[in-house]
Amino acid sequence: MSTSELRRRHESEGYEHLASTSSRTEGSSSSQRDASYWSRFSQWIQDSCYQIMAYTVWDNIVSGFKPGRVRAFELLDIQSRDTVLLVGEGSGLDFECLPEQTNRAALKAFDFSPQMVRQCKIKAQQLDIPEDNCFVGDAQNLPFTDERFDKIYFPLSIASIPNPSLALEEAERVLSQGGKIVVFDKLVDDAVSITWRRKILNIFTRCIFADINRNLSIILHNVSDLKIIHYESLEGKLSGILTKPLGGFYRIAVIVRDRDFPDQPAIQAHL
Numbered sequence: 001m002s003t004s005e006l007r008r009r010h011e012s013e014g015y016e017h018l019a020s021t022s023s024r025t026e027g028s029s030s031s032q033r034d035a036s037y038w039s040r041f042s043q044w045i046q047d048s049c050y051q052i053m054a055y056t057v058w059d060n061i062v063s064g065f066k067p068g069r070v071r072a073f074e075l076l077d078i079q080s081r082d083t084v085l086l087v088g089e090g091s092g093l094d095f096e097c098l099p100e101q102t103n104r105a106a107l108k109a110f111d112f113s114p115q116m117v118r119q120c121k122i123k124a125q126q127l128d129i130p131e132d133n134c135f136v137g138d139a140q141n142l143p144f145t146d147e148r149f150d151k152i153y154f155p156l157s158i159a160s161i162p163n164p165s166l167a168l169e170e171a172e173r174v175l176s177q178g179g180k181i182v183v184f185d186k187l188v189d190d191a192v193s194i195t196w197r198r199k200i201l202n203i204f205t206r207c208i209f210a211d212i213n214r215n216l217s218i219i220l221h222n223v224s225d226l227k228i229i230h231y232e233s234l235e236g237k238l239s240g241i242l243t244k245p246l247g248g249f250y251r252i253a254v255i256v257r258d259r260d261f262p263d264q265p266a267i268q269a270h271l
């Protein structure tokens, strides 16, 4: 896809690209939700839906994503010395899929929804993760110093974060040298044109839980040095009555900094 095509699609996606946040002191975070009236309104509805779903149906609805979570951790390749960040962790369903060797004391997990974080803390306690390592935060404005994490994982969250480019910019800022980012979500491949039916459906899904029409190349277009080095489909790999048929819409991507892995070719977001 050419640069101008990418830019056109990026603009039509409606992400208002915000200025990058520079170095930050750990612990300080303020929300930067600078968007149009409609975006803010639909975001408010989405946040409210997550608050309700967190303590009602969420864990049951998404239980079938477990094989995807396991695969995402395989690709993240966590080593015992790694510091790990889970972005938009929700109710903590990834915790039970963490590889044995994960340094749980150094792991941080956050979500924008306080109710999700409440559930997340309960699961953390059960799985030897310090409760205080789970907190309410905004992926678009991370309360961490630069180059703080070796592995960063977006579990089904990049499609829900209002400005995914800004979230990946922030992830790049806090990613240590040679670190890795894994994104697991419903994504549209490069060069796939989005049907009107899907665009209309997206008006509703955006309000309830996520944008179903996001493309990773477009999201990454404005993020300086990140490149995709692996991209796969979860077709036939999910479980559960609700989620199994949806596997074909879900992708897992591995993203790194170009200067950290100059020999790894950048690939496009298609299969």
Ligand SMILES: C[S@@+](CC[C@H](N)C(=O)[O-])C[C@H]1O[C@@H](n2cnc3c(N)ncnc32)[C@H](O)[C@@H]1O
Residues within 6 Å of the ligand: 050, 062, 087, 088, 089, 090, 091, 092, 093, 110, 111, 112, 113, 116, 137, 138, 139, 140, 155, 156, 157, 160, 161, 162, 209, 210
């Ligand atoms: C589809 S849910 C996935 C939850 C969880 N990761 C899972 O796999 O079950 C998307 C999550 O992203 C969170 N989210 C949305 N915007 C966010 C933001 N700006 N920063 C952090 N989390 C955000 C929502 O609160 C929600 O919990």
